[in-house]
Amino acid sequence: MTVKFDKRVTCINISGIRKMFEGAGPGAINLGLGQPDFDTPGHIKAEAIKAIEEGFTGYTANMGMPELREAIAMKFKKENGLDYSPEEIIVTSGASEALHIAIEALCGKGDEVLIPDPGFVSYVALTIMADARPVPVPLDENLRYDPETIKKYITKNTRAIILNSPSNPTGAVQTPEEVRAIAEIAKDKGVTVISDEVYEHFIYDGVHDSPAKYADNVITINASSKTYAMTGWRVGYLAARPEYIDQTIKVHQYVQACACSISQRAALAALTGPQDCVAAMRDEFRRRRDYIIKELHDMGVQCVKPQGAFYAFPYVGDEQEKVMELLKKGVITTPGSSFGEHGRGFIRLCYATSIPNLQKAVSIMKTVL
Numbered sequence: 439m440t441v442k443f444d445k446r447v448t449c450i451n452i453s454g455i456r457k458m459f460e461g462a463g464p465g466a467i468n469l470g471l472g473q474p475d476f477d478t479p480g481h482i483k484a485e486a487i488k489a490i491e492e493g494f495t496g497y498t499a500n501m502g503m504p505e506l507r508e509a510i511a512m513k514f515k516k517e518n519g520l521d522y523s524p525e526e527i528i529v530t531s532g533a534s535e536a537l538h539i540a541i542e543a544l545c546g547k548g549d550e551v552l553i554p555d556p557g558f559v560s561y562v563a564l565t566i567m568a569d570a571r572p573v574p575v576p577l578d579e580n581l582r583y584d585p586e587t588i589k590k591y592i593t594k595n596t597r598a599i600i601l602n603s604p605s606n607p608t609g610a611v612q613t614p615e616e617v618r619a620i621a622e623i624a625k626d627k628g629v630t631v632i633s634d635e636v637y638e639h640f641i642y643d644g645v646h647d648s649p650a651k652y653a654d655n656v657i658t659i660n661a662s663s664k665t666y667a668m669t670g671w672r673v674g675y676l677a678a679r680p681e682y683i684d685q686t687i688k689v690h691q692y693v694q695a696c697a698c699s700i701s702q703r704a705a706l707a708a709l710t711g712p713q714d715c716v717a718a719m720r721d722e723f724r725r726r727r728d729y730i731i732k733e734l735h736d737m738g739v740q741c742v743k744p745q746g747a748f749y750a751f752p753y754v755g756d757e758q759e760k761v762m763e764l765l766k767k768g769v770i771t772t773p774g775s776s777f778g779e780h781g782r783g784f785i786r787l788c789y790a791t792s793i794p795n796l797q798k799a800v801s802i803m804k805t806v807l
Contacts, residue, residue, distance in 0.1 A: 450563045467799045469787045470770035472606060472749065474667040478704075479715040482666060485707035489700045498696045500687060502529025502675070506702050509709040510675050517638075518648045520658065522677040528690055529697045529705075533636050533661040533674035538564050539689040540632050540657045540676060541598065545570035549597040554583055556751070556774060556781030558606045558634070570597065576780045581608035581742050581751065585619035592623070598630045601649060604637040607777045607786040608751045609727075609744020614647040621649035621656065630682075631656045636674075639665045639716050641746040642724045654679050657686075665716055666708040673697055673705040723748045726789040726796060733800045739807050748790040754807055757785050763806045769799045 489495075501507065507524035514520040530536040537560060545551060545568040553561040555574030565572040575591050578584045588599060601620060603612040612620075624631045631649045633656055638646045650656040661674035674697075676686060727744060734741045734752050741752035754760045757773045764771050774784030789796060 446567050446569060450566055466765070466768045466770050467795050467802075468770045468791060469789070469799055470772050472788050473669040473790060474664060474719060474748070475791050476667040476715075476719055478667050478671070479708075479711075481711045482668065482704045482708045486671075486700050486704040489703035494699055494703060496699060498529075498699050498702060500691050500696055501525075501527070502697060503699075503702045503706065506706045506709075507675075509706055510677070513709055514658070514677060518646075518651070518658075520648055520650050520677070522658075526677055526679060526683055528676045528683065528687055529702060530674045530676055530690060531694050531697050532663060532672040533634065533659050534560060535690070535694055536659040536661075536674045536676040537561070537632070537634065538567075539686045539693065540659065540678075540682075541565055541568045541570070542689045543682070543685040544568075544597050544630055544632075548595060550593060550595045552588060552591050552596060552599040553778075554600065554602060554605065555778035556581075556607055556784070557600070557778055558602060559776055561600050561602075562778070571595075574778050574780065577608070577610070579742075581605070581610040582612055583616065583620060585616055585623055588620060589623055592627050592629060596627065596629050598632050599624055600632045600634065602634040603646070604641055604744075604746025605749075606637065606747055607749050607772070607774070607781070608742070609747045609749045610742070611641055611644040611646070611745035614645065617647040617649050618652045621652035624649075625653040625655055629655070633658050635660045636664050637747040640720050640723055640748060642720075642727060643743075643745040646746075650677075657682055662705045662708050666705075667715075667719065668701075668704065668708065671698070671701040671704055673701045723790065726791075726793060729793060730787065730789045730796055730800070733803075734807075737804060737807055748788060750787045750789060751781075751784050752787065752807075753784050755783055757783055760806055761785055764802065767802045767806065769802050 507527045514522050541564045547569045549570040550573045551565045553572050562572040633649050650658045657678040663669045739752045761773045772786040774781030
């Protein structure tokens with residue numbers, strides 16, 4: 439039987455990250471999949487168990503639990519200097535869904551979305567699925583967006599600019615001056631900024647800044663996934679002014695109805711409970727960052743020192759050959775071209791694994807890189 443599928447799906451490839459992860463042999467050292475290697479903190483798990491025991495297992499409001507949205511609004515005020523009301527927040531099934539509903543609500547055939555190149559793999563795919571055209575914007579020598587470069591790529595068809603700081607895959611952190619400039623350029627051009635801030639708590643050099651401080655035409659996206667080692671719980675959130683919420687909630691309602699009730703209770707405990715677990719993870723990621731960068735530089739491998747997230751993005755030349763050779767020797771990495779044409783020649787290393795694992799991986803990398 440011949441089945442015809444739409445080109446918006448057939449032209450998309452499976453994520454290069456997942457390809458490498460699922461193609462690895464048993465016992466491989468995973469520097470490919472981007473998730474913390476820490477367990478979800480105990481007080482968060484305890485709240486989820488309590489929710490189950492209490493029978494809190496049905497649908498919540500489409501926008502999410504009111505108490506959780508209130509906690510998210512307080513988080514934005516305290517940590518980011520942003521004034522969002524609970525009515526301007528939608529709880530989603532991870533930041534992935536938040537990105538999806540934002541792009542779907544904004545874009546259609548003929549529209550363009552500016553995307554960092556290299557940038558997170560989902561940005562291109564989600565734009566194509568919305569029947570819009572992804573426009574890769576090359577990063578500067580520090581692997582950051584340059585506001586003046588962005589300006590050159592904006593056309594009458596541009597609907598959105600995706601900003602990701604700290605960045606996946608580069609670990610780069612935009613300066614407050616750059617963030618403000620991007621927000622002001624977007625405001626002047628009537629373009630929406632979609633700000634992906636899921637790594638905001640993992641910054642080792644520099645500071646985090648949110649473009650929504652400088653303009654109202656911003657959709658701010660975050661999640662509990664990375665901050666609280668809750669990747670599998672699938673809780674994210676989107677915040678924006680009412681005109682954005684009025685449209686994105688329609689997509690969310692039909693795609694998802696609501697985020698998992700139990701996970702929402704867990705996320706509430708995460709936001710309102712002790713935060714020392716976040717600081718402990720950040721300190722350990724910094725230690726691992728310093729180790730892997732020193733080892734790469736000692737090997738003579740070019741690598742811009744990442745300021746945040748938990749990725750290094752070294753230049754290795756023939757990335758496909760290096761990635762496959764590393765895989766055969768038991769180290770999973772991701773080819774830079776998975777993140778865009780300008781990622782060609784690089785590989786992404788996720789250092790969200792233990793120092794002993796990193797030491798083993800480095801000993802293998804020395805024979806390959």
